[in-house]
Amino acid sequence: MSEKKRKFTTISIPTPLFKKIEKEIKGTGFSSVSSYVIFVLREILAKHETEEKKAFTKEDEERVKEKLRALGYLG
Amino acid sequence: MSTPHGGRLVNRVLPKKNSEKIQQQINELPEISVSSELAYDIENIAKGVFSPLEGFIGEQDYINILSDKRLSNDLPWTIPMLLDISNEEAEKLKENDDILLTSNSRPIAIIHLEEKYRYSRNQLCTQVYGTKDPKHPGVAKVLGMKELLISGKINLIEEPPSKFSRYKLTPMETRILFKEKGWKTVVGFQTRNAPHLGHEYVQKTALTFVDGIFINPIIGKKKQGDFKDELTLETYKTLIENYYLKEVAVLAILQTEMRYAGPREAIFHAIVRKNFGCTHFIVGRDHAGVGNYYPSYAAQEIFNEFPDLGVIPLFFKSFFYCRKCGGVANEKTCPHGKQFHVEFKGTMIREMLERGSAQPEVMRPEVADIILKWKKPFVE
Numbered sequence: 001m002s003e004k005k006r007k008f009t010t011i012s013i014p015t016p017l018f019k020k021i022e023k024e025i026k027g028t029g030f031s032s033v034s035s036y037v038i039f040v041l042r043e044i045l046a047k048h049e050t051e052e053k054k055a056f057t058k059e060d061e062e063r064v065k066e067k068l069r070a071l072g073y074l075g
Numbered sequence: 076m077s078t079p080h081g082g083r084l085v086n087r088v089l090p091k092k093n094s095e096k097i098q099q100q101i102n103e104l105p106e107i108s109v110s111s112e113l114a115y116d117i118e119n120i121a122k123g124v125f126s127p128l129e130g131f132i133g134e135q136d137y138i139n140i141l142s143d144k145r146l147s148n149d150l151p152w153t154i155p156m157l158l159d160i161s162n163e164e165a166e167k168l169k170e171n172d173d174i175l176l177t178s179n180s181r182p183i184a185i186i187h188l189e190e191k192y193r194y195s196r197n198q199l200c201t202q203v204y205g206t207k208d209p210k211h212p213g214v215a216k217v218l219g220m221k222e223l224l225i226s227g228k229i230n231l232i233e234e235p236p237s238k239f240s241r242y243k244l245t246p247m248e249t250r251i252l253f254k255e256k257g258w259k260t261v262v263g264f265q266t267r268n269a270p271h272l273g274h275e276y277v278q279k280t281a282l283t284f285v286d287g288i289f290i291n292p293i294i295g296k297k298k299q300g301d302f303k304d305e306l307t308l309e310t311y312k313t314l315i316e317n318y319y320l321k322e323v324a325v326l327a328i329l330q331t332e333m334r335y336a337g338p339r340e341a342i343f344h345a346i347v348r349k350n351f352g353c354t355h356f357i358v359g360r361d362h363a364g365v366g367n368y369y370p371s372y373a374a375q376e377i378f379n380e381f382p383d384l385g386v387i388p389l390f391f392k393s394f395f396y397c398r399k400c401g402g403v404a405n406e407k408t409c410p411h412g413k414q415f416h417v418e419f420k421g422t423m424i425r426e427m428l429e430r431g432s433a434q435p436e437v438m439r440p441e442v443a444d445i446i447l448k449w450k451k452p453f454v455e
Contacts, residue, residue: 005138006138006139006142006143007147029379039382040382042149042381042382042383043382043383045383046382046383046384046385049078049082049383049385050078050082056247056250056251060247060251061251064247064248064251064252065251065255067248068248068251068252068255071241073244073252073325074252074255074256
């Protein structure tokens with residue numbers, strides 16, 4: 001395998017917040033403050049997941065509906 | 076309905092006029108022959124089943140999937156989609172080449188070669204399957220792979236022929252179907268087995284929380300001792316016909332091979348069903364497992380690592396029939412002792428075949444009848 005590696009970057013958070021998280025994650029499945037912050041950020045960002053582009057046009061829809069009717073999926 | 080994984084459904088099917096044009100040029104292109112299984116996965120990529128993948132993954136995605144269970148853009152993805160080639164084949168190919176992918180001498184797709192890279196079979200086995208044991212079917216497959224991997228976007232020229240095409244729907248089609256049925260919430264059910272009452276109980280329990288159920292058996296290469304594809308499909312058709320409301324259940328297949336990668340495959344299965352439009356996904360005991368390679372509920376616990384999966388897992392414990400309760404139950408719902416319980420196990424089917432008669436406590440008679448009449452019900 002080549003030299004390609006997983007990529008990370010650093011962000012800053014206030015030290016008191018870091019300490020608060022450190023205390024909070026003791027005894028949980030989180031191995032570090034970083035893993036906790038990553039989890040929370042992913043959770044928040046996922047709530048904003050939206051469809052970039054409509055997956056099908058009106059014509060696609062009509063063509064597909066016809067097929068679904070022929071196959072007995074639609075009455 | 077759920078958003079496709081990565082935000083949009085991939086479509087890499089060449090429009091007919093382009094496809095005809097390509098057909099005239101294919102004799103000039105270098106060629107790689109792929110297995111039937113891989114040909115079906117090429118079709119799956121092209122039709123958006125594996126969105127956001129647009130082809131075979133590059134090295135950065137490969138590294139990320141193995142170490143973090145994510146693509147290099149941070150999207151959850153647990154099973155690498157790989158195209159392996161030999162050293163000899165690699166010598167003849169260079170970056171930016173268009174390569175014809177054929178299967179059983181039929182042109183299937185064009186791949187635009189982006190990268191060639193080496194990989195470690197040991198690392199691939201350990202990270203994806205959690206074992207290097209060659210008896211594991213996934214490991215056995217990896218050990219037989221060629222020396223290098225190539226990546227690149229694909230364009231489907233022609234669907235590989237399938238005797239199951241009547242039961243195949245694309246994510247675009249299921250999404251339109253669910254919309255037409257007025258389903259806002261849909262639970263996906265993955266299976267490779269003929270259904271017993273435990274499966275039916277899980278599906279109908281899940282159905283009480285959502286608008287519809289998408290029963291989506293995997294059709295494709297399976298290990299010895301698994302049910303044959305035709306039988307799985309027939310038994311489900313019969314079960315749905317006799318015991319489900321037509322308005323709330325859809326049966327269509329997913330043509331891809333089983334990887335038996337346990338927890339990682341459970342996430343992969345959930346992502347695929349998300350692409351089909353499912354908002355929920357059923358995860359039972361030892362999902363996609365084989366032998367004793369994975370702890371019973373590892374495939375449920377792995378979901379804790381993915382707050383951003385975009386599909387809600389519904390976890391179920393294992394079920395049994397309780398003679399005292401007079402129905403299907405589990406350890407949370409039944410107060411009676413084990414002497415009253417009939418377990419749903421693979422061995423019960425074999426016992427049923429030996430006996431030549433069904434056990435109504437574990438399987439619908441119509442389903443059992445199909446299995447009993449099937450000449451060779453298991454993959455040999």
